[in-house]
Amino acid sequence: MRSQESWLPEGAWAQxxxxxxxxxxxxxVWVGIDMALKRDTIAVCVAQPQDxxxxxxxxxxxxxxxxxxxxxxEAHLRELHNTFEVREFVYDPAFFERSAEYLSDEGMNxxxxxxxxxxxxxxCGNAYEMIVAKKVAHDGAPTFTDQVLSAAQRMSDxxxxxxxxxxxxxxxxxxxxxxALDRANTRPRSGLEPQVLNVWN
Numbered sequence: 676m677r678s679q680e681s682w683l684p685e686g687a688w689a690q691x692x693x694x695x696x697x698x699x700x701x702x703x704v705w706v707g708i709d710m711a712l713k714r715d716t717i718a719v720c721v722a723q724p725q726d727x728x729x730x731x732x733x734x735x736x737x738x739x740x741x742x743x744x745x746x747x748x749e750a751h752l753r754e755l756h757n758t759f760e761v762r763e764f765v766y767d768p769a770f771f772e773r774s775a776e777y778l779s780d781e782g783m784n785x786x787x788x789x790x791x792x793x794x795x796x797x798x799c800g801n802a803y804e805m806i807v808a809k810k811v812a813h814d815g816a817p818t819f820t821d822q823v824l825s826a827a828q829r830m831s832d833x834x835x836x837x838x839x840x841x842x843x844x845x846x847x848x849x850x851x852x853x854x855a856l857d858r859a860n861t862r863p864r865s866g867l868e869p870q871v872l873n874v875w876n
Contacts (some may be wrong), residue, residue: 688824696728709850711770718850719734722855731852733848749777762784825840826846
């Protein structure tokens with residue numbers, strides 16, 4: 676259900692539902708990771724540019740029900756690494772730095788994406804424009820949809836980012852998607868050597 680204060684116009688997310696667009700193991704992907712410790716969910720979002728759209732899929736863990744399953748998250752990331760050509764695993768270093776170091780040692784390309792205004796304002800704007808222009812394709816998964824539509828704009832003098840808004844519903848999959856779309860849409864498609872990178876600009 677769309678929140679009255681949702682960051683997206685009415686019907687924008689629904690128009691992006693596509694059951695013909697599936698993840699293709701032969702094409703590269705970008706992965707956004709939004710980690711949590713207690714009250715939020717944990718979300719991993721895959722973004723894969725195809726001919727006319729960027730296909731997105733999310734996996735979500737609920738620590739309040741399942742406990743903090745860091746090993747499960749890491750196992751899922753390894754599975755993605757083994758299934759796809761993952762150009763970047765993008766993460767906020769606040770809660771995931773130790774796991775990122777381990778995974779980087781295994782040859783995975785971990786890229787920090789601090790959720791600062793300077794990073795999130797353009798990333799949120801990019802995701803908004805892509806969704807409104809129907810350049811994103813998702814499968815309508817209910818929990819993913821709820822988290823995307825529950826996000827609200829948080830205004831500042833520099834622009835807007837996303838927050839839970841008055842509903843206080845979970846939005847972690849939306850944040851993971853915003854990060855993945857930003858990197859998939861704005862970074863070169865050329866191959867990268869595995870390394871831990873810092874992205875501050």
